[in-house]
Amino acid sequence: MTNQTETVYVAGRSNGGHGDRKVHTDPDCPGLKEARNPLPRSREAYPDDIEECKICSGELNQSEQDQDHSAYNALVAAAESEADSA
Secondary structure (H helix, E strand, O other), X not given: OOOOOOEEEEOOOOOOOOOOOOEEOOOOOHHHOOOOOOEEEEHHHOOOOOOEOHHHHOOOOHHHXXXXXXXXXXXXXXXXXXXXXX
């Protein structure tokens, strides 16, 4: 009998901690695609009250949630560039 530990992925909070943290069971989850550095961890490292991502759990159909983030990403890049030159 082997003791396997479930690996989950959590996005780091580079934005100062805003928003609810979710654990992802799929490393290719679309919910992680904007994350700069998803961290693989043991599920046991997180309290039970931290929810699993609704996409990973199958509760939410990702095809209904696809959005174009290109405008947002361009604004973030422009703001970072502006901050670097200030």
